[in-house]
Amino acid sequence: MKPIGFFHLKGIGGQIAALVLASTVALHLVVTTAFLISRPDRPDTPPDGAHQLTDAALLLGSASESERPRLIADLARAFPKLGIETLAPGTATTVEESESAHLHGIRRHLGRGYKVVQLAPDGGVRRIGVELPDGTMVAGRVDNGPRPWFWGAPWLMTLMTAFICVTVLGLWAARALATPLSSFAKAAENFSLDGTAEPLPERGPEEIRQVARALNRMHERIARLMSDRTRMLAAISHDLRTPITRLRLRAEFIEDEGNRKRMLIDLDQMRSMLESVLSLLRNDRKMEAVTLVDIASTLQLVADQFGDMGHVVHYDGPASATAVARPDDLHRGITNLVENAVRFGAEVTIRLDVEGSKLIIDVEDDGPGISDARKQEMLEPFVRGDDARTMDDSTGFGLGLSIARAIALAHGGDLSLHDREPHGLIVRMQLPVWQQPRLAA
CATH class of the missing domain: 1.10.287.130 (Signal transduction histidine kinase, dimerisation/phosphotransfer (DHp) domain)
Incomplete structure (x- = not known):
């Protein structure tokens, strides 16, 4: 393959390369958009409630007591959601809980001269109190805590986008390759x-x-x-x-x-x-069309025909059993099996069993049978059961079993050979009741 031909969009390599390139571009666009929306580097990023309370506490702690009411009013107008207020001594209700990120951050920024406590919630909103160096207690409302460190980070958006791109690429490649291969397997079948x-x-x-x-x-x-x-x-x-x-x-x-x-x-x-x-x-x-056939009547007819010729052939099965089949081909296949059976056995039984959506037709004889080593070989054309290659009235041409097997395969079934106790052979033809007909290659 030429190197330049690999990137041809009509080929698999070119389509995968184009999809990888498009996924990479989409990844960079998503990351860039997320960065421009969040912009953590912007100086005008509004602080959260904990930062506002920390700044307010430092400002009030450094101001004189006479200036604090004016500063608190100014802070209330500047940060209305903070709800900053001064608490009278003994009115603060503290809550014992594990160290939160808010408390730890505020203590770290305020230093040793300030005491930070967790107050009882106000309408479901977290309240934190800060005791100034002179003992004055100020309180403010903060949000429910900082978002997890991983939430909203650009690297998370990158990871999610990369996962989506790789998933789409894998699904597309699997479908593009598996679908034609499945159609190839179906066509071969x-x-x-x-x-x-x-x-x-x-x-x-x-x-x-x-x-x-x-x-x-x-x-x-x-x-x-x-x-x-x-x-x-x-x-x-x-x-x-x-x-x-x-x-x-x-x-x-x-x-x-x-x-x-x-x-x-x-x-x-x-x-x-x-x-x-x-x-x-x-x-x-080309075979005849399939139609609804009474299999039991066909088997009984074959048994009667051979009985009229002087052979001992019995039918054992239900009085009626219908299935979709090719009547002439089925009659010819069963006739071939019975001809082989009466050639080597004195008594033959045609047995029919219905198991769910499958019909099982057994042609049993009491002859010498066939060894296991030759059972599969006997299903091939022009293979005869006798070891000698001479022909007489009792020998065939090795086509009966192969024709019957081809008919069974054409009906979507199969044909196999089994031993009969104490001696003899069972030729088993399995046919589906409702079948998808196909021709044997």
């Missing part, structure tokens, strides 16, 4: 290949806009790449149907019954593989 995801908004500082543009272009390239891959594989799978059909017709003319049967079995397996691949590819394309 909602990443889909069907074109429904909104592109990232290209706003904010220049660096954030560059990242948003790069992510939008990456999204477009990935979507285009996946679309080309899907179209290519779909075209290949579709075009292979024609030669397979021709081969099947020609196989019918083979006179050897054994060879003809084996060839027809191989061709049927090839056709089934193509159908499975096309089914997997369709899952990457």
